[in-house]
Amino acid sequence: MSETDSFIEEVAEEVRRDRLFALLRKYGWIGILAVVLIVGGAAWNEWQKAQAKAEAEAFGDAILAALDQDDPAARAETLATIPADQPGQGALLAFLAAEEAQTQGNLAAAEAALEGVAGDASAPESYRQLAQLKLLILKGPSMAADERDQKLAALAMPGAPYRPLAMEQQGLALVAEGKTEDALALFQQLAQEAGVTAGLRQRVLQMIVVLGGEPAGQ
Template sequence: MSDTDSFIEEVNEEVRRDRLFTLLKRYGWIGALIVILIVGGAAWSEYQKAQATARAQALGDGMLTALSGEDSAERLAALEALSAENATGQALLAMLTAGEAQRSGNVDTAIAALDAVSVDPEVAEIYRQIASFKSLTLQAETSNQDARRQGFEALSMAGSPLRLLAEEQLALMDVADGDVEAAIDRFQSILQDASVTSDLQQRALQVIVALGGTPDLENLPTTGN
Protein backbone atom coordinates (compact mmCIF):
# COMPACT_ATOMS: atom_id res chain seq x y z
CA MET A 1 0.00 0.00 0.00
CA SER A 2 1.39 3.46 -0.95
CA ASP A 3 1.71 6.33 1.49
CA THR A 4 -1.16 8.04 -0.30
CA ASP A 5 -3.47 5.04 0.11
CA SER A 6 -2.50 4.75 3.77
CA PHE A 7 -3.23 8.40 4.33
CA ILE A 8 -6.64 8.14 2.64
CA GLU A 9 -7.51 5.06 4.77
CA GLU A 10 -6.59 6.92 7.96
CA VAL A 11 -8.72 9.89 6.92
CA ASN A 12 -11.69 7.62 6.16
CA GLU A 13 -11.29 5.94 9.56
CA GLU A 14 -11.27 9.30 11.30
CA VAL A 15 -14.37 10.34 9.39
CA ARG A 16 -16.20 7.16 10.41
CA ARG A 17 -15.15 7.63 14.01
CA ASP A 18 -16.33 11.22 14.03
CA ARG A 19 -19.67 10.17 12.55
CA LEU A 20 -20.05 7.45 15.20
CA PHE A 21 -19.35 9.90 18.02
CA THR A 22 -21.84 12.33 16.50
CA LEU A 23 -24.50 9.64 16.32
CA LEU A 24 -23.82 8.56 19.89
CA LYS A 25 -24.16 12.13 21.10
CA ARG A 26 -27.39 12.57 19.17
CA TYR A 27 -29.06 9.17 19.76
CA GLY A 28 -27.20 7.63 22.65
CA TRP A 29 -30.16 8.32 24.95
CA ILE A 30 -32.13 5.72 22.98
CA GLY A 31 -29.68 2.98 23.94
CA ALA A 32 -29.78 4.08 27.55
CA LEU A 33 -33.58 4.04 27.48
CA ILE A 34 -33.59 0.53 26.01
CA VAL A 35 -31.30 -0.68 28.80
CA ILE A 36 -33.51 0.96 31.41
CA LEU A 37 -36.64 -0.62 29.90
CA ILE A 38 -35.05 -4.08 29.79
CA VAL A 39 -33.81 -3.90 33.37
CA GLY A 40 -37.03 -2.31 34.59
CA GLY A 41 -39.16 -4.87 32.75
CA ALA A 42 -37.24 -7.76 34.27
CA ALA A 43 -37.59 -6.24 37.74
CA TRP A 44 -41.33 -5.67 37.24
CA SER A 45 -41.78 -9.24 36.01
CA GLU A 46 -40.02 -10.61 39.10
CA TYR A 47 -42.12 -8.35 41.31
CA GLN A 48 -45.33 -9.58 39.69
CA LYS A 49 -44.25 -13.21 40.12
CA ALA A 50 -43.49 -12.60 43.79
CA GLN A 51 -46.86 -10.91 44.28
CA ALA A 52 -48.69 -13.76 42.55
CA THR A 53 -46.87 -16.31 44.72
CA ALA A 54 -47.74 -14.33 47.85
CA ARG A 55 -51.41 -14.13 46.84
CA ALA A 56 -51.54 -17.86 46.12
CA GLN A 57 -49.97 -18.63 49.49
CA ALA A 58 -52.40 -16.30 51.23
CA LEU A 59 -55.36 -17.99 49.51
CA GLY A 60 -54.03 -21.42 50.44
CA ASP A 61 -53.58 -20.35 54.06
CA GLY A 62 -57.10 -18.91 54.04
CA MET A 63 -58.54 -22.16 52.70
CA LEU A 64 -56.73 -24.22 55.35
CA THR A 65 -57.93 -21.88 58.09
CA ALA A 66 -61.50 -22.01 56.77
CA LEU A 67 -61.47 -25.81 56.61
CA SER A 68 -60.30 -26.03 60.20
CA GLY A 69 -63.68 -24.79 61.44
CA GLU A 70 -65.59 -27.04 63.80
CA ASP A 71 -68.73 -27.53 61.70
CA SER A 72 -69.82 -27.29 58.07
CA ALA A 73 -71.75 -24.07 58.54
CA GLU A 74 -68.69 -22.35 60.03
CA ARG A 75 -66.41 -23.70 57.32
CA LEU A 76 -68.86 -22.69 54.60
CA ALA A 77 -69.10 -19.14 55.90
CA ALA A 78 -65.31 -18.86 56.10
CA LEU A 79 -64.86 -20.15 52.54
CA GLU A 80 -67.52 -17.79 51.18
CA ALA A 81 -65.61 -14.88 52.74
CA LEU A 82 -62.51 -15.70 50.68
CA SER A 83 -61.78 -14.48 47.17
CA ALA A 84 -59.32 -15.48 44.46
CA GLU A 85 -57.84 -13.34 41.70
CA ASN A 86 -57.37 -16.01 39.01
CA ALA A 87 -59.60 -18.60 37.43
CA THR A 88 -57.82 -21.59 38.96
CA GLY A 89 -58.04 -20.19 42.48
CA GLN A 90 -61.69 -19.33 41.97
CA ALA A 91 -62.41 -22.84 40.73
CA LEU A 92 -60.71 -24.51 43.69
CA LEU A 93 -62.46 -22.20 46.11
CA ALA A 94 -65.82 -22.88 44.47
CA MET A 95 -65.33 -26.65 44.66
CA LEU A 96 -64.36 -26.50 48.33
CA THR A 97 -67.39 -24.29 48.98
CA ALA A 98 -69.59 -26.79 47.15
CA GLY A 99 -68.26 -29.60 49.30
CA GLU A 100 -69.08 -27.78 52.51
CA ALA A 101 -72.48 -26.72 51.16
CA GLN A 102 -73.25 -30.37 50.43
CA ARG A 103 -72.16 -31.45 53.90
CA SER A 104 -74.35 -28.79 55.48
CA GLY A 105 -77.34 -30.06 53.49
CA ASN A 106 -77.51 -27.25 50.92
CA VAL A 107 -77.19 -29.40 47.82
CA ASP A 108 -78.67 -26.80 45.47
CA THR A 109 -75.95 -24.31 46.45
CA ALA A 110 -73.32 -26.97 45.90
CA ILE A 111 -74.66 -27.83 42.44
CA ALA A 112 -74.82 -24.16 41.44
CA ALA A 113 -71.20 -23.59 42.49
CA LEU A 114 -70.00 -26.67 40.62
CA ASP A 115 -71.98 -25.84 37.48
CA ALA A 116 -70.46 -22.35 37.42
CA VAL A 117 -66.98 -23.89 37.40
CA SER A 118 -67.87 -26.50 34.76
CA VAL A 119 -68.85 -23.89 32.16
CA ASP A 120 -66.13 -21.30 32.85
CA PRO A 121 -63.84 -21.18 29.78
CA GLU A 122 -61.07 -19.58 31.84
CA VAL A 123 -60.80 -22.67 34.06
CA ALA A 124 -58.52 -25.56 33.10
CA GLU A 125 -60.34 -28.49 31.48
CA ILE A 126 -59.53 -30.94 34.28
CA TYR A 127 -61.18 -28.72 36.91
CA ARG A 128 -64.21 -28.19 34.70
CA GLN A 129 -64.61 -31.94 34.24
CA ILE A 130 -64.24 -32.63 37.96
CA ALA A 131 -66.85 -29.98 38.75
CA SER A 132 -69.23 -31.38 36.12
CA PHE A 133 -68.77 -34.95 37.41
CA LYS A 134 -69.42 -33.93 41.02
CA SER A 135 -72.46 -31.88 40.02
CA LEU A 136 -73.96 -34.79 38.08
CA THR A 137 -73.49 -37.15 41.01
CA LEU A 138 -75.29 -34.70 43.31
CA GLN A 139 -78.25 -34.51 40.93
CA ALA A 140 -79.14 -38.20 41.20
CA GLU A 141 -82.43 -37.46 42.92
CA THR A 142 -83.35 -34.16 41.33
CA SER A 143 -82.18 -33.93 37.72
CA ASN A 144 -83.68 -35.34 34.55
CA GLN A 145 -81.99 -38.72 34.18
CA ASP A 146 -81.59 -38.37 30.43
CA ALA A 147 -79.67 -35.14 31.01
CA ARG A 148 -77.50 -36.83 33.64
CA ARG A 149 -76.78 -39.71 31.29
CA GLN A 150 -75.76 -37.31 28.54
CA GLY A 151 -73.48 -35.52 30.97
CA PHE A 152 -71.73 -38.72 32.03
CA GLU A 153 -71.49 -39.89 28.42
CA ALA A 154 -69.67 -36.66 27.57
CA LEU A 155 -67.23 -37.31 30.42
CA SER A 156 -66.72 -40.91 29.30
CA MET A 157 -65.32 -39.96 25.90
CA ALA A 158 -61.86 -41.23 24.97
CA GLY A 159 -59.11 -39.08 26.42
CA SER A 160 -61.14 -37.83 29.36
CA PRO A 161 -59.30 -38.29 32.68
CA LEU A 162 -62.64 -39.15 34.32
CA ARG A 163 -63.65 -41.61 31.61
CA LEU A 164 -63.81 -44.77 33.76
CA LEU A 165 -65.49 -43.02 36.69
CA ALA A 166 -68.12 -41.72 34.28
CA GLU A 167 -68.54 -45.25 32.89
CA GLU A 168 -69.07 -46.51 36.43
CA GLN A 169 -71.85 -43.96 36.97
CA LEU A 170 -73.46 -44.93 33.66
CA ALA A 171 -73.37 -48.59 34.73
CA LEU A 172 -75.06 -47.70 38.02
CA MET A 173 -77.70 -45.82 36.05
CA ASP A 174 -78.23 -48.96 33.96
CA VAL A 175 -78.81 -50.88 37.19
CA ALA A 176 -81.32 -48.27 38.37
CA ASP A 177 -83.10 -48.55 35.01
CA GLY A 178 -83.28 -52.33 35.36
CA ASP A 179 -80.90 -53.01 32.48
CA VAL A 180 -78.70 -55.46 34.34
CA GLU A 181 -77.05 -56.88 31.22
CA ALA A 182 -75.91 -53.46 30.05
CA ALA A 183 -74.58 -52.70 33.53
CA ILE A 184 -72.58 -55.95 33.66
CA ASP A 185 -71.15 -55.23 30.22
CA ARG A 186 -70.04 -51.77 31.32
CA PHE A 187 -68.47 -53.06 34.52
CA GLN A 188 -66.73 -55.82 32.60
CA SER A 189 -65.32 -53.23 30.22
CA ILE A 190 -64.07 -51.21 33.19
CA LEU A 191 -62.55 -54.34 34.68
CA GLN A 192 -60.49 -54.98 31.55
CA ASP A 193 -59.41 -51.40 30.92
CA ALA A 194 -55.64 -50.88 31.08
CA SER A 195 -55.99 -47.62 33.01
CA VAL A 196 -58.31 -48.92 35.72
CA THR A 197 -57.26 -48.32 39.33
CA SER A 198 -57.26 -51.10 41.89
CA ASP A 199 -60.15 -49.54 43.84
CA LEU A 200 -62.33 -49.17 40.75
CA GLN A 201 -61.44 -52.66 39.56
CA GLN A 202 -62.45 -54.07 42.94
CA ARG A 203 -65.76 -52.21 42.86
CA ALA A 204 -66.47 -53.49 39.35
CA LEU A 205 -65.78 -57.08 40.46
CA GLN A 206 -68.10 -56.76 43.44
CA VAL A 207 -70.97 -55.26 41.46
CA ILE A 208 -70.71 -57.85 38.67
CA VAL A 209 -70.97 -60.63 41.27
CA ALA A 210 -73.79 -58.84 43.09
CA LEU A 211 -75.71 -58.58 39.83
CA GLY A 212 -75.36 -62.32 39.24
CA GLY A 213 -72.71 -62.05 36.56
CA THR A 214 -69.43 -63.91 36.21
CA PRO A 215 -66.40 -61.62 35.98
CA ASP A 216 -63.98 -62.34 33.15
CA LEU A 217 -60.77 -62.66 35.14
CA GLU A 218 -58.51 -63.62 32.27
CA ASN A 219 -55.82 -61.15 31.33
CA LEU A 220 -56.78 -58.58 33.94
CA PRO A 221 -54.55 -55.52 33.65
CA THR A 222 -52.07 -54.66 36.38
CA THR A 223 -53.73 -51.84 38.30
CA GLY A 224 -52.36 -48.68 39.81
CA ASN A 225 -53.29 -47.26 43.17
Protein backbone atom coordinates in the same frame (compact mmCIF):
# COMPACT_ATOMS: atom_id res chain seq x y z
CA MET B 1 3.55 1.69 2.41
CA SER B 2 4.57 5.28 1.50
CA GLU B 3 4.12 8.20 3.89
CA THR B 4 1.30 9.48 1.67
CA ASP B 5 -0.57 6.19 1.85
CA SER B 6 -0.06 6.05 5.60
CA PHE B 7 -1.38 9.57 5.99
CA ILE B 8 -4.44 8.80 3.85
CA GLU B 9 -5.11 5.66 5.91
CA GLU B 10 -4.90 7.63 9.15
CA VAL B 11 -7.25 10.28 7.81
CA ALA B 12 -9.75 7.61 6.67
CA GLU B 13 -9.58 6.02 10.08
CA GLU B 14 -10.27 9.34 11.78
CA VAL B 15 -13.17 9.98 9.45
CA ARG B 16 -14.66 6.57 10.24
CA ARG B 17 -14.18 7.19 13.95
CA ASP B 18 -15.83 10.59 13.72
CA ARG B 19 -18.74 9.10 11.84
CA LEU B 20 -19.10 6.34 14.41
CA PHE B 21 -19.12 8.83 17.28
CA ALA B 22 -21.65 10.94 15.43
CA LEU B 23 -23.91 7.92 14.96
CA LEU B 24 -23.54 7.00 18.62
CA ARG B 25 -24.45 10.51 19.68
CA LYS B 26 -27.42 10.50 17.37
CA TYR B 27 -28.74 6.95 17.87
CA GLY B 28 -26.97 5.67 20.95
CA TRP B 29 -30.04 6.35 23.10
CA ILE B 30 -31.82 3.56 21.22
CA GLY B 31 -29.35 0.98 22.44
CA ILE B 32 -29.49 2.35 25.98
CA LEU B 33 -33.29 2.27 25.86
CA ALA B 34 -33.21 -1.32 24.60
CA VAL B 35 -30.97 -2.37 27.49
CA VAL B 36 -33.23 -0.57 29.98
CA LEU B 37 -36.32 -2.24 28.53
CA ILE B 38 -34.74 -5.70 28.63
CA VAL B 39 -33.55 -5.30 32.21
CA GLY B 40 -36.81 -3.66 33.27
CA GLY B 41 -38.88 -6.35 31.55
CA ALA B 42 -36.96 -9.12 33.28
CA ALA B 43 -37.38 -7.41 36.65
CA TRP B 44 -41.13 -6.90 36.02
CA ASN B 45 -41.54 -10.54 35.04
CA GLU B 46 -39.80 -11.72 38.21
CA TRP B 47 -41.92 -9.35 40.30
CA GLN B 48 -45.10 -10.69 38.72
CA LYS B 49 -44.03 -14.27 39.41
CA ALA B 50 -43.25 -13.44 43.03
CA GLN B 51 -46.57 -11.60 43.37
CA ALA B 52 -48.53 -14.52 41.87
CA LYS B 53 -46.75 -16.97 44.17
CA ALA B 54 -47.48 -14.83 47.23
CA GLU B 55 -51.15 -14.50 46.26
CA ALA B 56 -51.47 -18.25 45.67
CA GLU B 57 -49.87 -19.00 49.04
CA ALA B 58 -52.15 -16.52 50.78
CA PHE B 59 -55.18 -18.10 49.09
CA GLY B 60 -54.09 -21.57 50.15
CA ASP B 61 -53.40 -20.43 53.71
CA ALA B 62 -56.87 -18.85 53.91
CA ILE B 63 -58.50 -22.11 52.78
CA LEU B 64 -56.51 -24.19 55.26
CA ALA B 65 -57.42 -21.78 58.06
CA ALA B 66 -61.10 -22.05 57.14
CA LEU B 67 -61.07 -25.84 56.98
CA ASP B 68 -59.20 -26.02 60.27
CA GLN B 69 -62.25 -24.80 62.16
CA ASP B 70 -64.28 -27.41 64.00
CA ASP B 71 -67.68 -25.79 63.55
CA PRO B 72 -69.13 -26.67 60.09
CA ALA B 73 -71.13 -23.43 59.97
CA ALA B 74 -68.00 -21.42 60.77
CA ARG B 75 -66.06 -23.26 58.05
CA ALA B 76 -68.72 -22.47 55.47
CA GLU B 77 -68.94 -18.85 56.55
CA THR B 78 -65.18 -18.36 56.43
CA LEU B 79 -64.89 -20.00 53.01
CA ALA B 80 -67.52 -17.58 51.71
CA THR B 81 -65.39 -14.60 52.74
CA ILE B 82 -62.20 -15.69 50.93
CA PRO B 83 -61.61 -13.48 47.87
CA ALA B 84 -61.11 -15.25 44.54
CA ASP B 85 -58.93 -13.10 42.30
CA GLN B 86 -57.42 -15.70 39.97
CA PRO B 87 -59.09 -17.95 37.37
CA GLY B 88 -60.26 -21.16 38.95
CA GLN B 89 -60.13 -19.92 42.54
CA GLY B 90 -63.85 -19.20 42.63
CA ALA B 91 -64.57 -22.70 41.30
CA LEU B 92 -62.34 -24.27 43.94
CA LEU B 93 -64.13 -22.36 46.70
CA ALA B 94 -67.47 -23.45 45.27
CA PHE B 95 -66.37 -27.10 45.31
CA LEU B 96 -65.34 -26.77 48.95
CA ALA B 97 -68.62 -25.02 49.79
CA ALA B 98 -70.54 -27.84 48.10
CA GLU B 99 -68.65 -30.44 50.12
CA GLU B 100 -69.38 -28.58 53.35
CA ALA B 101 -73.06 -28.22 52.47
CA GLN B 102 -73.37 -31.89 51.55
CA THR B 103 -71.66 -32.91 54.80
CA GLN B 104 -74.25 -30.89 56.69
CA GLY B 105 -77.08 -32.47 54.71
CA ASN B 106 -77.90 -29.26 52.86
CA LEU B 107 -78.18 -30.77 49.39
CA ALA B 108 -79.90 -27.70 47.94
CA ALA B 109 -76.93 -25.51 48.85
CA ALA B 110 -74.50 -28.11 47.50
CA GLU B 111 -76.38 -28.26 44.19
CA ALA B 112 -76.49 -24.47 43.95
CA ALA B 113 -72.72 -24.21 44.45
CA LEU B 114 -72.00 -26.85 41.80
CA GLU B 115 -74.48 -25.36 39.34
CA GLY B 116 -72.69 -22.04 39.75
CA VAL B 117 -69.42 -23.61 38.60
CA ALA B 118 -71.02 -25.67 35.82
CA GLY B 119 -72.62 -22.54 34.36
CA ASP B 120 -69.62 -20.22 34.79
CA ALA B 121 -68.18 -19.57 31.33
CA SER B 122 -65.07 -17.98 32.87
CA ALA B 123 -64.15 -21.13 34.83
CA PRO B 124 -61.72 -23.64 33.29
CA GLU B 125 -63.52 -26.26 31.22
CA SER B 126 -62.16 -29.09 33.35
CA TYR B 127 -63.69 -27.46 36.45
CA ARG B 128 -67.02 -27.04 34.71
CA GLN B 129 -67.09 -30.70 33.68
CA LEU B 130 -66.13 -31.78 37.20
CA ALA B 131 -69.00 -29.72 38.58
CA GLN B 132 -71.38 -31.33 36.09
CA LEU B 133 -70.20 -34.80 37.10
CA LYS B 134 -70.60 -34.03 40.79
CA LEU B 135 -74.09 -32.70 40.11
CA LEU B 136 -75.03 -35.90 38.29
CA ILE B 137 -73.76 -37.99 41.19
CA LEU B 138 -75.65 -35.81 43.65
CA LYS B 139 -78.89 -35.52 41.68
CA GLY B 140 -78.70 -38.73 39.65
CA PRO B 141 -81.42 -40.74 41.39
CA SER B 142 -83.89 -37.86 41.16
CA MET B 143 -83.20 -37.05 37.49
CA ALA B 144 -85.04 -38.38 34.49
CA ALA B 145 -83.09 -41.37 33.17
CA ASP B 146 -82.83 -39.99 29.63
CA GLU B 147 -81.45 -36.65 30.83
CA ARG B 148 -78.96 -38.30 33.18
CA ASP B 149 -77.77 -40.76 30.52
CA GLN B 150 -77.35 -38.00 27.94
CA LYS B 151 -75.25 -35.86 30.26
CA LEU B 152 -73.13 -38.81 31.38
CA ALA B 153 -72.52 -39.77 27.76
CA ALA B 154 -71.19 -36.27 27.05
CA LEU B 155 -68.82 -36.49 30.01
CA ALA B 156 -67.69 -39.98 28.97
CA MET B 157 -66.66 -38.97 25.46
CA PRO B 158 -63.12 -40.06 24.45
CA GLY B 159 -60.64 -37.42 25.55
CA ALA B 160 -62.93 -35.94 28.20
CA PRO B 161 -60.99 -35.21 31.42
CA TYR B 162 -63.29 -37.28 33.65
CA ARG B 163 -64.22 -40.01 31.17
CA PRO B 164 -63.37 -42.94 33.53
CA LEU B 165 -65.43 -41.50 36.39
CA ALA B 166 -68.33 -40.77 34.06
CA MET B 167 -68.17 -44.33 32.71
CA GLU B 168 -68.29 -45.64 36.28
CA GLN B 169 -71.48 -43.65 36.86
CA GLN B 170 -72.90 -44.99 33.60
CA GLY B 171 -72.24 -48.52 34.81
CA LEU B 172 -73.86 -47.88 38.18
CA ALA B 173 -76.90 -46.39 36.43
CA LEU B 174 -77.22 -49.54 34.30
CA VAL B 175 -77.03 -51.68 37.43
CA ALA B 176 -79.80 -49.61 39.04
CA GLU B 177 -81.93 -50.15 35.91
CA GLY B 178 -81.39 -53.91 36.10
CA LYS B 179 -79.32 -54.01 32.90
CA THR B 180 -76.71 -56.35 34.33
CA GLU B 181 -75.18 -57.53 31.06
CA ASP B 182 -74.77 -54.00 29.74
CA ALA B 183 -73.27 -52.88 33.04
CA LEU B 184 -70.83 -55.80 33.07
CA ALA B 185 -69.71 -55.04 29.52
CA LEU B 186 -69.17 -51.40 30.42
CA PHE B 187 -67.16 -52.21 33.54
CA GLN B 188 -65.06 -54.68 31.55
CA GLN B 189 -64.33 -51.88 29.07
CA LEU B 190 -63.56 -49.43 31.86
CA ALA B 191 -61.09 -51.86 33.42
CA GLN B 192 -59.04 -51.63 30.21
CA GLU B 193 -59.19 -47.83 29.93
CA ALA B 194 -56.01 -45.78 30.13
CA GLY B 195 -55.72 -43.26 32.93
CA VAL B 196 -57.82 -45.21 35.42
CA THR B 197 -56.59 -44.61 38.97
CA ALA B 198 -55.77 -47.50 41.28
CA GLY B 199 -58.78 -46.75 43.47
CA LEU B 200 -61.20 -46.63 40.55
CA ARG B 201 -59.75 -49.78 39.02
CA GLN B 202 -60.28 -51.60 42.32
CA ARG B 203 -63.92 -50.48 42.44
CA VAL B 204 -64.41 -51.57 38.83
CA LEU B 205 -62.94 -55.02 39.44
CA GLN B 206 -65.17 -55.44 42.48
CA MET B 207 -68.24 -54.53 40.41
CA ILE B 208 -67.23 -57.04 37.72
CA VAL B 209 -67.08 -59.81 40.33
CA VAL B 210 -70.36 -58.71 41.93
CA LEU B 211 -72.07 -58.81 38.54
CA GLY B 212 -70.87 -62.35 37.98
CA GLY B 213 -68.06 -61.58 35.60
CA GLU B 214 -64.38 -62.34 35.70
CA PRO B 215 -61.77 -59.57 35.46
CA ALA B 216 -59.64 -59.82 32.32
CA GLY B 217 -56.35 -61.67 32.86
CA GLN B 218 -57.56 -63.50 35.95
